[in-house]
Amino acid sequence: MNNIFVYCEVNEDGLIADVSLELLSKGRKLANDLNIKLEAVVIGDQIQNIENQIYPYGVDVIHLAQDARLFPYTTLPHSSIVVNLFKEEKPEIAIFGATSVGRDLAPRVASALRCGLTADCTSLEIGDHTENKTQKTYKNLLYQIRPAFGGNIIATIINPDTRPQMATVREGVMKLEIFSPNYKGKLKKINLEKLLKEDDFLVEILERHIESQKINIKGAQIIVAGGYGVGTKENFDLLYQLADVIGGEVGASRAAVDAGLVDHARQIGQTGITVRPKLYIACGISGAVQHRAGMDQSAKIISINNDPKAPINKIADYTIIGNVGDILPKMIKYYKENSK
């Protein structure tokens, strides 16, 4: 009762998605702060040894629903299961990934439970709140911190009166951390027989093409990112070469993706991936607020841009004024000659 619940997404390989593991890691910390338990909701089919997969993140209870009809994800059966579970268990907090699945499911669940839902959070904290009018004080609320207005403002949102306090959280913003390798919880199987109705299967998946997550930008310590200013695919090859020699990954701005210079899977920013590497090299990227939202936590930023006034330069530690096509070969050459 009154614990933290994390909805865990299951991927094509029967594994729990990274974003859900990140949320479990954060959920464990919040559970410790509030002195409550961490519970996971896992719905799918052919899930590989779920207990080994997620207990190490500090999960106390797994609620498992397995059925051939539950994978791939469709809205209605998953929301029926989650709504029913939440009515029984009365979570204090419930978090979902801000992914294609989480942003489809969480609002449906929140509407059915008539509780507040905050979208696309980039940070979650615990804090108190005093209502101005009534002077009523609420202890230990979830502060749900999110960008809105196209990334131009950051709002802190609370749900004082309704439970669960629900939020979706972006991929890549919470740190993935094993809590204890030998942690053990309890497995509870959800009884589906009475729960699922024929009406839950009104939507049928006819076709599905999902790329597996081959590119590991989120985990990269060094990112060489290219924007519209890179100009050509040939110049983009220089980014791959630099990333290759210094051991990094290639990222991109949306304008570069839209121009067909690079695949969408590499897009960084508000509608792409959020990253926080040791080093971010922004090549021909102007630094729109939607792009910065995905990279401004990088430890060091280098901007390569022929415009001294590009906004990205204002958040860069180093700015090299000049042409991407001229500068990258020099960096590659120097590194090859001077590293062991």
Add this chain to the structure above:
Amino acid sequence: MSFRIVVLAKQVPDTRNVGKDAMKADGTVNRAALPAIYNPEDLNALEMALHIKSKMKDAEVIILTMGPPRAAEIIRESIYRGADAGYLITDRKFAGSDTLATSYAVSLAVKKLAPFHLVLSGRQAIDGDTAQVGPQTAEKLNIPQITYAEEVVAVDETQITIKRRLERGIEVVKSSLPALITVHSSASECRPRNAKLLMKHKHARTVTELQEETRDYTELYNKRPYLQIEEWTVADLNADVEMLGLSGSPTKVKKIENVVLQQKETILLTEADKDIESLMKELIGTHIIG
């Protein structure tokens, strides 16, 4: 009975191109200076609705928008592009609604338009940025939802097949009707205004707008009653006020901070060999790379 498609459209401040004139001296956005526009993905939704209408023998596209009186502009704009009619949901009591309260109000308005076959919305509005109103409205109407629609593969009186755009791929799904569909920005762009429709409907007004007109529209409206845009208030929707506005909104905004471009001391370098070499030397020396 005609095939009824309801499109949800929102008027939003244009947060995408925050130019210099919309920036305040302290580096934050001056929201009041942003122009009010048709939410971009709602235009994709309108286009999808008009496309579906063209595929059916007898169909109509009806716009619903909730907002202040000036949001009537959204209805005119939709009619110029081919929508058949529109209703403005407007009442002070709706102010301050979060997505739960908004979807409650919107769903009551959709119910007033029953029997309907499809409800189309944008995926996300560019101000609140939540993408929650579509799915929540579907739940309140107790109908299936298909989110992130990119293309209509097939549609008839009883079912629809949609191609969805997901983060890492696509999915083709079939649903029975009625259903709610949220439309993604990768769907077809909206057709432009039609000159004939513009001429025919340019005097379309709501009652509130008519009160502000200096010219007398009585005669024109007697001849052309279709110019009247209807407004729906809380009373027209039979809504429970407790479920609207601030009291119907479980989420509360505790604090808002403007994003300020934090100026760092950037070290300026040229593309000269010696500048690049000293930078690379430092990166290697401090083990940031290598």
